[in-house]
Amino acid sequence: MTTPFAKVTHVILDLDGTLINTEQLVDEVVSAVLHKRGDFTASRVRKAMEHVRGMRPGDGTRAVMDLLEITDVSVDALLAETSALLDARWGEVSMMPGARRLLDHLHVHGVKTALATSTPAAFLAKKMLSHDGWVERLSVVATGDEVENGKPNPDIFLLAAERLGVDPRTCVVLEDTPLGVKAAKAAGAFAIAIPSIHDDFAAYEDAGADQTIRSLYDLDLSLWGLPPFRDRVDVAVRVAPSNTKADGNDVRVSDNKAFVVESVLPLSPAVRLGGPVVRGFGRGSKTLGVPTANLDVAPIKKESDALAPGIYFGWAGLRGNDANDDGNDSRNDGEARKIENVIIAPMVMSIGWNPFFDNATKTVEPWLLRDFGKDGDFYGRELRLAVLGYVRPEADFASLEALVERIHRDADVARGALAMERFEGGKEDPYLKFCT
Ligand code: ADP
Numbered sequence: 001m002t003t004p005f006a007k008v009t010h011v012i013l014d015l016d017g018t019l020i021n022t023e024q025l026v027d028e029v030v031s032a033v034l035h036k037r038g039d040f041t042a043s044r045v046r047k048a049m050e051h052v053r054g055m056r057p058g059d060g061t062r063a064v065m066d067l068l069e070i071t072d073v074s075v076d077a078l079l080a081e082t083s084a085l086l087d088a089r090w091g092e093v094s095m096m097p098g099a100r101r102l103l104d105h106l107h108v109h110g111v112k113t114a115l116a117t118s119t120p121a122a123f124l125a126k127k128m129l130s131h132d133g134w135v136e137r138l139s140v141v142a143t144g145d146e147v148e149n150g151k152p153n154p155d156i157f158l159l160a161a162e163r164l165g166v167d168p169r170t171c172v173v174l175e176d177t178p179l180g181v182k183a184a185k186a187a188g189a190f191a192i193a194i195p196s197i198h199d200d201f202a203a204y205e206d207a208g209a210d211q212t213i214r215s216l217y218d219l220d221l222s223l224w225g226l227p228p229f230r231d232r233v234d235v236a237v238r239v240a241p242s243n244t245k246a247d248g249n250d251v252r253v254s255d256n257k258a259f260v261v262e263s264v265l266p267l268s269p270a271v272r273l274g275g276p277v278v279r280g281f282g283r284g285s286k287t288l289g290v291p292t293a294n295l296d297v298a299p300i301k302k303e304s305d306a307l308a309p310g311i312y313f314g315w316a317g318l319r320g321n322d323a324n325d326d327g328n329d330s331r332n333d334g335e336a337r338k339i340e341n342v343i344i345a346p347m348v349m350s351i352g353w354n355p356f357f358d359n360a361t362k363t364v365e366p367w368l369l370r371d372f373g374k375d376g377d378f379y380g381r382e383l384r385l386a387v388l389g390y391v392r393p394e395a396d397f398a399s400l401e402a403l404v405e406r407i408h409r410d411a412d413v414a415r416g417a418l419a420m421e422r423f424e425g426g427k428e429d430p431y432l433k434f435c436t
């Protein structure tokens with residue numbers, strides 16, 4: 001039993017980057033406008049954008065112009081230009097992974113919620129047009145235009161708590177930006193950071209975050225005295241006896257076999273994504289001894305953004321090499337079957353930035369859990385994935401051995417989960433067999 005950090009009664013939610021996935025769109029649109037205003041390097045513009053993340057649109061525009069020393073246009077004119085471009089594209093914005101689950105859960109349990117957004121009310125209406133009314137289910141809303149000072153000042157969170165009718169010290173704030181965390185702490189609330197700036201976690205600690213988690217999937221409400229999620233599923237994972245002490249898990253021994261219990265989060269609905277296998281960094285098999293069949297992220301951006309960075313399990317369908325495919329599965333390993341020329345196999349996958357290697361681009365890379373022997377060249381072949389559950393966040397590790405050991409444990413979790421009735425049937429998905 002873990003001791004709660006604090007006992008709170010109310011939840012205050014930031015919008016952009018916390019509940020809805022606006023940050024990439026805003027970065028794309030605003031950066032393009034900024035680049036037209038001067039000969040800036042991409043990294044300078046990116047740094048400036050990260051510096052203002054969480055601010056109100058007007059404050060952010062002014063601050064970015066100061067940082068980049070843009071003087072040939074007014075703040076209002078630049079804001080009008082970016083707003084018009086963004087208004088035409090808000091419909092592309094989907095919810096952050098886990099946001100719908102959180103809102104439904106809080107609603108079902110009658111936990112009072114506030115939205116505290118830097119967005120002014122007029123922008124908010126346009127932003128939320130394509131979102132089917134979930135904002136109305138929040139108890140109260142506070143918008144950026146209603147307060148004197150924007151984040152990092154505490155005003156918006158003080159207003160949200162006031163509208164909830166409670167002391168801010170009984171509230172926990174969910175925020176994706178360092179400035180928002182600062183504002184929440186200045187208001188006297190607790191703050192959970194869910195970073196949208198993936199390469200600078202220290203900024204969130206400096207801002208005073210009480211806890212930093214990698215995505216909403218990892219939110220543990222019981223730590224805050226709030227009704228806990230009950231949708232995770234326990235998986236009995238068979239482990240090598242040497243692996244049982246890995247992280248203090250409950251070890252069960254039966255028939256001389258050691259099991260640990262891990263829990264996974266089922267995804268409903270399953271996320272389907274696929275494409276031709278492309279070349280990655282070439283270190284999966286070489287550095288880790290774990291080959292991962294990388295997919296090109298660009299064409300499946302929407303599907304991959306529906307998943308928080310992290311480790312997942314599910315089923316894979318790999319289209320055969322027609323030339324050397326005789327249609328028989330002589331290996332008969334009990335897990336993988338060949339249907340016409342598609343191989344269905346269990347898989348465990350990583351999606352994200354791989355902190356251990358500090359990648360700058362997101363990768364989607366499944367390890368198919370069977371031995372392909374001489375047929376193990378997938379490059380260019382079509383691969384389809386049905387992602388059924390979430391295992392854990394991406395992590396950094398002290399050593400390569402620790403990373404590799406963890407990946408093997410993930411594979412054990414995936415095998416354990418996929419053997420369970422509720423996940424086993426996923427291999428019959430027509431999508432995997434290229435029937436849809
Ligand atoms: P890359 O960096 O190009 O992805 P890796 O070292 O990660 O290279 O190896 C991945 C490649 O290994 C896959 O694209 C595929 O061709 C091959 N491979 C062989 N067996 C497997 C497997 N079980 N799972 C995934 N890829 C495999």
Ligand code: RBF
Nearest residue numbers: 284292348349350354355356357367394395410
């Ligand atoms: N990389 C990390 O930096 N952190 C991780 O927690 C991590 N977990 C992984 C889990 C699985 C199941 C797999 C297949 C890979 C994982 N890796 C992780 C990704 C690894 O870094 C990646 O395969 C390399 O980037 C190889 O190109």
Ligand code: MG
Nearest residue numbers: 280284292293
């Ligand atoms: Mg790979």
